[in-house]
Amino acid sequence: MKKPVLTIVVPCYNEEDVFQETARQLTAVLQNLQTEHLIAPESKLLFVDDGSRDRTWSLIVEESKKNPFVTGVKLSRNFGHQRALLAGLEAAKEYSDCVISIDADLQDDVRVIREFVVKYWEGFDIVYGVRRSRETDTFFKRATAQGFYRLMKKIGIHLVYNHADFRLMSKRALEELSRYGEANVFLRGIVPLLGFRSTEVFYDRKERFAGESKYPLKKMLAFAFDGMTSFSVAPIRFITLIGFLSFLLSSVAGIYALIVKLLGHAQSGWTSLMISIWLIGGLLLMSMGLIGEYIGKIYQEVKRRPRFTIEENLYNNTQQKERVN
Ligand code: UDP
Ligand code: MG
Secondary structure: OOOOOEEEEEEEOOOOOOHHHHHHHHHHHHHHHHHOOOOOOOOEEEEEEOOOOOOHHHHHHHHHHHOOOEEEEEEOOOOOHHHHHHHHHHHHHOOOOEEEEOOOOOOOOHHHHHHHHHHHHOOOOEEEEEEOOOOOOOHHHHHHHHHHHHHHHHOOOOOOOOOOOOEEEEHHHHHHHHOOOOOOOOHHHHHHHHOOOEEEEEEOOOOOOOOOOOOOHHHHHHHHHHHHHHHOOHHHHHHHHHHHHHHHHHHHHHHHHHHHHHOOOOOOOHHHHHHHHHHHHHHHHHHHHHHHHHHHHHHHHHHOOOOOOEEEEHHHHHHHHHHHO
16 A cells, blocks of 8 residues: 555634644654655644634734644635634645545544544554543533534434544545535534444543643533534434323323313313413423524524634645655
């Protein structure tokens, strides 16, 4: 087999505190892989600046001038982690045989990148990085993550357990991924749908090297909800079921109330009336909200808007130069 061109895609949003260290460590990884003849010399680190408001982009540009491995793409605004990642994968696909995605904060162990590449040589198209333990996460994050995986599994969405977006994908897997045109990209849900030969590599997840998590609770919840409703109609079925059950219950209660009335023992009935009104009202509102969520999704998808916009692209420039040389 020919040595593959590897591109490591790193989405960055306000990562000025970690950028230099990340670039240093990943450069070392690429150098080592090259001396081991596991990757081609054209391999690159592609940093995607997701509309950062700090110095991230200027750091990327500076680094690219002195470090031949480093290149970058700047999005025109903040598009969110998933789309930034997608932008990087799409850009990298053209010039690479395989692509690895990793977060900028060094929480994922860069040493396992070598294992990813070895698996690629063994013929795997997709290699998932899986966290062995979640010791560095807070109890809260662990509990919510576990609940999330359980729920997703229950409603029929197959995710790789404890895998975030740290993975390797081959060119043909990426080409397949491009055909999934949804506006709500949830890569962890889509990638397993691609098929191909895949495997897992285990690692220990560390603390963020510096800077703050860009996933506060609010974003985490939105992410989970998006993941759920983008992949499954099970929640709609669930509320239909609840609606049906409450309808059954209230008909039984209604018949009971009628009999009591006919027997002449009519209750004042205010309490039960109030309770049922609130119950049904609540159920209705909840159902409408959820259905609205799906309609909103349909609305977003039918618009077919671009999923990201690239403002500057160092990557294309460097690649074209290398081709000419
Ligand atoms: N990120 C991004 N756009 C965003 C939010 C985050 O590109 O709008 C990047 C961020 O720079 C990091 C990765 O996505 O490289 C994961 O974010 P973070 O580490 O904050 O998430 P956590 O690990 O806390 O879930
Ligand atoms: Mg992180």
